[in-house]
Amino acid sequence: MTKLDEKKIISILQKNLVSTTHEDVEIFRLGKNFGVIKTDTLVQSTDVPPQMSPEQIAKKSMVAPLSDFASKGVKPKHGIISVSLPRNYPRTKLVRLASGFREASRQFGVKILGGDTNEAKEIVISVMLFGVAKKITPRSGAKVGDIIITTGTFGKTGAGLGILLKNGRSSGKFRKDAINSVIEPRPQLKFGVLASKYLDSSMDSSDGLSTTLIELASASKKKFVISTIPKENGLDEFARANRKNPLDLVFNSGEEYEIVATVSQKNLPRLEKIAKKCKISLIQIGHVQSGKGVFLQSGKKQIPIKNKGWRHFT
Template sequence: MTKLDEKEIIKIFQQSFGNKKFVAEDVETFKLGKNLGVIKTDTLIESTDIPPEMKLSEAARKSVVACVSDFAAKGVRPLYCIISVSIPRKYSRAKVKEIADGFRDASREFGFRILGGDTNEGKELVLSVSFFGISDKIVHRGGAKIGDSIIVTGSFGNVTAGLRHLLERKKAEKKFAKKIKRAVFHPIPRLDFGVSAGRYLSSAMDSSDGLSTTLVEMAAKSKKKFVIANLPKDPELERFATQNGLDAVDLVFNGGEEYEIVGTVPQKNLKKIKQIAKARKISLIEIGRVEKGHGVFLADKNMRIESGGWLHFR
């Protein structure tokens, strides 16, 4: 495993299955009459995905958020969910109930129905969720056109800052510390925005693997050059980075678990996209433009951005 990363492992499975039509997307789709069945699965593991101080109810919600954010980026509303839980023998009734209540509250928050699932005993807590939805189409990762604006639904770097604050005791001003811890414990996927805005986007992707990884993937799939002129970060992040000897640009591009939507928008649709965002109290940020060429670049430094976000087994 030490010599393989997540993408290489996926390729091994893909080759074994003989699936030549496999296309990397945030969700998988299949024909369902005149529509598409949309499915997604994700797994949360206690030792790698649940930071200190996170409540079990928040962990259950986080496992849901990972899938809901993928649906949001594709412009699809998840309808049904199946849950698989592996729970240590030592867990009390109260702990199990907290997990169950976390799933229940998430289903109410995002409007899906839990159909059932599977329960197992394990050495550590493992939560797996599978979501199902129906749509006539999805917004693909590729599809950006020259002249499109590149937009994101929120700022980046706060989750990584929050984890560095929690795990490494990096210094943070009181107000910002509260903000970045909330970003870790209570991420907000942009579901309503994604469902409403999908028809106006030329391409989109969930950003949970990191902004750099997301932009590089979208640019490659679109066979275009993405030029980033505006870093989507809070002013406090710069101070946090300076105080702790960190690079704010690295925090913005190479973190993960932000669960924002990164999209490209034709200029004729930009006003409509902004209206949709404003109606949902989302701070939409234009970060750049799509140009002829390949790769992702910082405009002011003409520096190429490589994929440096989250990747399992790396």
Template sequence: MEREIIDIAKRIFKFEEEDAGFFKFGDAYIVIANDMLSRSFDFPSKLLPKQIGWKAVTASVSDLAAMGAKPIYFSYSLGLSREEISFVEDLMKGIREALDFYGMKFLSGDTNESTELVLDSVAVGIARNLLLRSNAKVGDAVCVTGDLGRAYCSLLYLLEKVEEIEEKILEKFLKPVARVDEGLKLANIANSAIDVSDGLSKELNLLANSSGVMIKVFEDRIPIREEVLEFCTSNNLNPIEVALNSGEEYELLFTVSKDKLEDLDFEFSIIGEVSKGEGVFLVGKEKKPLLPAGWEHFSSK
């Protein structure tokens, strides 16, 4: 249903689907990203108010990073039930801490009564060169920053599906960091990018569809930390499926010409390549279609 809603909006408002909206301003672009998060679907009950505030900022900033934009301003709309008034100060302290970390200024906010916590964040940034998900080129290397899977494992623990988890796994979910510096560098080098907020398999399909290309991803190149591998072994999970479906990672998935790979001065993994055609394929012992999974609203998945 989420996909259908987006398609309706695209038809009515006539826009290209990217990580954030943008418009030309002088010799630069103003980039605006917004994310709505709710208690029922985005904030496990074990998350502290400060952690919720931090995550709300990071979610929107990660979209700016995927567009190659420097974050500068932030605003929010906040819906609260009467029972949640008591933690508002800590929530706002979490927002303040994140704004300081990303070098952003607070612009404005709005508050209303709601049946549960709802936090809609808006981040504004500026970009000299835009990164788009619709510009992957045949022959590009497909790359991703950081590692994948820790957010999925953390969510299982916070939802009490498993009993134990290592702190190094949990820390990425509790205090994620948007790849702003990497995004700014990629804006001058990469051809396309998208942030991994709903799961690698879903983002790969969005990138391939938006660019009109085929993407092959090699199973053994997907970056998974040793702690995640051990967690999966202990809990009878397939680590590749975990990494492919792990949302809220806030890593950057990008494509870049192979002759420019040496120009990148940060850690990343080359996980695949762009070819002529359509769709996404996972290459392991055999080559098979990789359908979009990960998180999708209105599907309970």
């Protein structure tokens, strides 16, 4: 019997239920505008390191759908939260969980309308966000000559999970930043909304940089050539100390919640001004060519980048 992975499960469900083109958010016509919906589910055993506080768990459950809204250039307005908890979950922790939802909703301007509760063997939180937009930045818009950009570096989360779950060796600023990237993730919502009019294609990187690049290139039917590795300072040292491949940490860790996008040369200066306003690093990592696939430029050679990002059920 063929084993189902996340991609196959989604494909089967979409084939039977969905008639529209797949994006990172669900889109429907709302008069002259688009209605935009996104739902995401956090599960304790797969998404929550034991070091996370209730407040951090609540915030992370909202970060995932917020990051997809960011990559599409849409500001969410309303949300619904479904919370399933183990029997006898402590009242003090529940109050802290609610406090985390409240803080995140205030920070990102999302009004929580209500939701549902249920009993489960572990914490399960589903967050659904709603918004309205005139334009959605697609996956499929990359053009030949576009510059490929990211809103930050990669590899910290893979290192952070190694530190938290496997006692990975690290110290100083890198250790602190790596752990914070896991327990306090931040979506690039402000940048995504302000930059959307200048982007040709865009995706959130939470499934891993390799997955994001390959899906963008495939949707756009173009070839992506990566010439600069968006590597976090200190990552090489961490990789050596823990016998890890730094390229694997950069391309395949996942949960970075950065925006990966393509932009024309003429619009790049505008994006750089927006990035400065948002106090983030905008990194040019490559360019778009005619053809297909994603390749890492190494001298005169182009090495294929394989899709090894995060997938459930594998």
